Amino acid sequence: MxxxxxxxxxxxxxxxxxxxxxxxxxxxxxxxxxxxxxxxxxxxxxxxxxxxxxxxxxxxxxxxxxxxxxxSTNVTSFFRESQHFDYLEREFYTPLARGNLTTRGRKIRIWSAACSTGPEPYSLAMHAMEHLTNYEKWDVKVLATDLATSALNEAKVAMYPVKMVEELPEKMVKKHFLRGTGEQKDMVKVAAHIREMVTIRRLNLMESWPFKGPFEVIFCRNVMIYFDKPTRERLVNRMYDLLSPGGILAIGSAETLSGLDTKFQTVQPSVYVR
Ligand SMILES: C[S@@+](CC[C@H](N)C(=O)[O-])C[C@H]1O[C@@H](n2cnc3c(N)ncnc32)[C@H](O)[C@@H]1O
The missing domain is CATH 1.10.155.10 (Chemotaxis receptor methyltransferase CheR, N-terminal domain)
Incomplete structure (x- = not known):
């Protein structure tokens, strides 16, 4: 009651x-x-x-x-809503490798806005490393922000129950996670080479943002569902301004920009391009 x-x-x-x-x-x-x-x-x-x-x-x-x-609700998972990662592979990393797409020099900046406990930004970092041909020649950084203290702390520790990676390919888990031992045998920790690509910061999406971008990719997923329409509209337009031309915005698959006054182009459900 x-x-x-x-x-x-x-x-x-x-x-x-x-x-x-x-x-x-x-x-x-x-x-x-x-x-x-x-x-x-x-x-x-x-x-x-x-x-x-x-x-x-x-x-x-x-x-x-x-x-x-x-x-706040912090539900999240590794490679959640895989269609967004597939889109990046198909429309961003592959054309980059083939020379059909150019970015600002060798810089690729990705923002996981509302990153919760971290699986989203770490997935983005692993995915870039896996799919960017000649990865070592690129300068890839993922900014991960959220407001929730407990979620940010978990993201920084980067330790997760093994069952959170059970569905991932074994090869990927071996390469990018360390298996716990002793009392931590049911846990995995994101490996240092992935953690180093990710910067975790506290940020209230409603306040001013202490960075100017530009970003090539913004993932702002499963957070706008909690905001009203004017708030969503303001938020995505601020993100538009922070994206490079051609930059990609992914939102949650249960979310949409339809009905909002924005300049984004829809390229597939829940994926938009500046
Ligand atoms: C359901 S989680 C989404 C996590 C991840 N993006 C995903 O899709 O798996 C929503 C997150 O939004 C964060 N959030 C809600 N309102 C926020 C705000 N005003 N500023 C920053 N983060 C916020 C919550 O703390 C929570 O971690």
């Missing part, structure tokens, strides 16, 4: 919208209420009212980030 009064849920939705662009509809009430109840049991706050009061009047950045962590 819900423990939230309608006015409390409204207050939470207002904080989530104003700070992080999250559009918490009433369908999320149960989820929010359960997570909040779990959090409150371990917190010094007497009840929801006291916690909301604290958030409204005396919260510092750390308090707000803890609240964001509580609301």
């Amino acid at each position: 819900s423990t939230l009064a309608p006015s409390q849920f409204e207050k939470i939705a207002e904080i989530a919208r104003d700070n992080w662009g999250l559009d918490l509809t009433e369908r999320k009430e149960k989820l929010v209420s359960n997570r909040l109840a779990k959090f409150l049991r371990k917190s010094p706050f007497e009840d929801v009212e006291a916690y909301l009061n604290h958030l409204e009047h005396e919260a510092d950045d750390a308090d707000m980030l803890a609240f964001f962590d509580l609301l």
